[in-house]
Amino acid sequence: MDPPLTENKENVENGGGEDKKSEKDAKSPAGSRAGSAKSQRSQKSNGSQKGRIPSPIRSAKDNPAADMRNMRRIIAEDPEWSLATVPMLWELCIKHIVGNFEYNSKILDKLLPKHKTKVLEKISTDLPLKVTSNLVEDEGYWKRCCKARWAICDVSAYGNNWKRMYFERNLQDIIEHFVPENTDPEELDSTLPLSANFVKKLDIRQLLPPVKEAPKGFDDDVSDAGSEAGDGPETDHFDFGPVLQKLPLLEEFRVTYGVRDCGMNFDWNLFQFTARDCLLLSKCIAACKTLKVLCLHRSKVDDDRVRVLISHILDHPSLEELDLSHNIIGDRGARAVGKFINNHSQLKILNLCDNQIRAAGAQAIAHALTKNTTLHSLNLRLNRLGDEGGQAVCRSLMKNSTLKEINLSTNDMTEPTAAVLAQVVIQNTTIKSLDLSCNKLGADGGKQLQEGMEENNTITHMDLRFTQCGQESEFIINQILAKSQDRERESKEKNMNEVNSKK
CATH class of the missing domain: 3.80.10.10 (Ribonuclease Inhibitor)
Incomplete structure (x- = not known):
């Protein structure tokens, strides 16, 4: 029902005021002219509005919204309250799956593709590998895992495969921080079976020696002297045998026997490649039939160690690259290497950079080059060949027909x-x-x-x-x-x- 028609007091008052104003204006000459024009307009408008019913005027008391002072303010007690609709049922289900993925992981394969994508975008990067290793193939998830753990992630060095990168670097971190006789091997033992199908390259940049307490009454001055001379007790490092035999796809293995960032704890014994280390490494390399690249550099490998290594890898079926750079290999070790490339290997790349090979060792390598039919690249930079060794190597190149790259820089020629x-x-x-x-x-x-x-x-x-x-x-x-x-x-x-x- 419409409210009763009433006369608006304010309109009446305003109308009266306008009449008084018009009377004043009419008394003045300018006002008389304006008044006459206004009266003509009003007559026309009155004529056009004849027969119309004036619109009803509602009372201000009957319309509370007309006065803002009469409006009631409503303040939500929940500061997070909004007009958002209730989440869809599938959204609630995905949220539950993500929150309990560790216990409901098998449901992932039963989801629709669009729902599966949503789950993989939201699951945590800290989930155990036993849950995600064989279940999650999505590269986006493994990319998130890598970036959450390491600041620098160059996936191009891992075949542009984020999952492979994560498993290789994860295994690398475990080995690099493994302290023999101190670290519990349970983590390593549980990680190896999960990583077996994804690890193709292993790049170990440091190996920690076992922690041994100094004997009682050991003089500090004697300790410093022994450290400078490197005459302290030998400390064997990590044994790669159990690791490599559980990695059937391993093709590239790089290792340095030393400690990084040792600072004030520097000791020459931290950088020893012991006889036992050499024997254990040689045996596991010989047993790894899929290995194509072996890099053993910056490890103080001498003639005796390299002879042991070469004796174990003679006639290796797949080894194509051998890097023994930045060691202390002399002529005796060079003879062993010469025997290795003398039709006892499939080697294509040999790097002996920065060693102590002289004329006799160069002559042994040169003799092997005259019979070799597989080697494509040879690096003898930073050795001590001299003219005698340099000429021997150069003469061998007249008979060799496979070598494409050779580096003889810094050899006193x-x-x-x-x-x-x-x-x-x-x-x-x-x-x-x-x-x-x-x-x-x-x-x-x-x-x-x-x-x-x-x-x-x-x-x-x-x-x-x-x-x-x-x-x-x-x-x-x-x-x-x-x-x-x-x-x-x-x-x-x-x-x-x-x-x-x-x-």
């Missing part, structure tokens, strides 16, 4: 070696990269190399920095290398076009 190299670049047609930097070849040696390179069409890279071979010779050699690079690039483009045309 001079002009006599450059003369032999000049003959090598004329006869050898397989070498593409030759590093001779930091050897005093001299101007005459540079001139001979220049004459040899003028008849070579295959070498695309030759490093002659700090060889004192003369600017003119170096400039001409670089021009020859540039032409060879252009020919190689054109050849590759031609081959690619032929392959694409066949497709």
